Amino acid sequence: MNRTVKITMAITFIVVIAVSLVSIVHKLGKSMRLDITERKLYTLSDGTKQILNGLTQPITIKLFYSKTASMKAPDQIRFYTNYYTFVRALLEEYVAQSRGNVKLEVIDPRPYTEEEMAAIRYKLKRFTISQEESFFFGLVVQTQFGVTKTIEFFTPDRQSFVEYDISYLIDTAVTRQKTKIGVLSSLPVMGDDVSGYMAYMMRMQGQQPRQAWGIIRQIKEKYEVVSIPADTDTISDVDMLLVIHPKGLPEKTQFAIDQYILKGKRAMIFVDPHCVV
Known part of the structure; x- marks a missing residue:
């Protein structure tokens, strides 16, 4: 066997191994999620997991964020981009942990659309950017029985408590009687x-x-x-x-x-x- 054939076989073998590894990682990724942040920002607390595992009805979480409007907004609005990325990633962990009981909808409410009217109807806080553009950054939790709970706006001072606020919202939405x-x-x-x-x-x-x-x-x-x-x-x-x-x-x-x-x-x-x- 000449040297060229050996090299070709070696390259083919490496490619096959690489493709196999990618396939395995992809399949595992559907059921296994890894949080490599130093403070485990995207790892849900035991209390949140207990709430999600105890869900007996499907719920829908609607995350409203004016992504398009924020791109042409002043710096104080663009600041919320990282905050939004964090909240969305956290909500995706809720979906992964819920065993199919949590549906996530991410909505970019554009002017004069049904999505914008929905944000107004849910009484989410609205900040005017220009004559036509408005900025929304809130959350709605809905149950199949018509119960609706909202976070009107994700304020920066509550960023450290976002998981608590979302989990409390879910818990109160599915719990019919207050403690x-x-x-x-x-x-x-x-x-x-x-x-x-x-x-x-x-x-x-x-x-x-x-x-x-x-x-x-x-x-x-x-x-x-x-x-x-x-x-x-x-x-x-x-x-x-x-x-x-x-x-x-x-x-x-x-x-x-x-x-x-x-x-x-x-x-x-x-x-x-x-x-x-």
């Missing part, structure tokens, strides 16, 4: 529970109704929050109990808390021996 949280505290964390009329009368007399604490207001945005009286003898009909600075509670209330926890219910108790409030 109820009971709050028991010796501090005025719930603020003044007064009607709008009483609040108006208090202001007329130079008094200002106390607002609920910031943490309580944030919890109320996502859960149903009810106040538990400090002298109660039973705690029921709540999914979780928050006990904040339980100072001077009567024995019957302490017993009620004890019984609630012994039933296997969830509770968080915040105690500060140096509280000065």
Whole structure:
């Protein structure tokens, strides 16, 4: 066998091996995804995987991003290009993890189109770029039962929490009832529970109704929050109990808390021996 034939056979062998490897990688890539970023930016958390694995109905995620308009927009708009790339890649991980229950639609809403009208109908935030061009960057989650949840706009300050925001949106879309949280505290964390009329009368007399604490207001945005009286003898009909600075509670209330926890219910108790409030 002369040298030319050997070289030809060697090249043919290498080509066959390369083609085979490409084919194998392509097939594996359909079921196996690799995140090589340093901070694992595209690796979904266990909580998100649990939500996706627990889906019992198909949902549609619509990502609205004015890609065409952004290309001719000012620098402050073009800044969102990398943000959009990150969100889209993250949503593709949702689709891959959902076992077919999540459908992703990426929409570039152009002026005077049905897509733009849909973005307006979903009440996504709209920023004017020019006389004709508008900029959208939001998300819509829809269930087969007509439930619609939205992120009006992906703001830069929420970029580190994008996965949480999207997963919460999906969870609330498929969950028909809000989790109820009971709050028991010796501090005025719930603020003044007064009607709008009483609040108006208090202001007329130079008094200002106390607002609920910031943490309580944030919890109320996502859960149903009810106040538990400090002298109660039973705690029921709540999914979780928050006990904040339980100072001077009567024995019957302490017993009620004890019984609630012994039933296997969830509770968080915040105690500060140096509280000065």
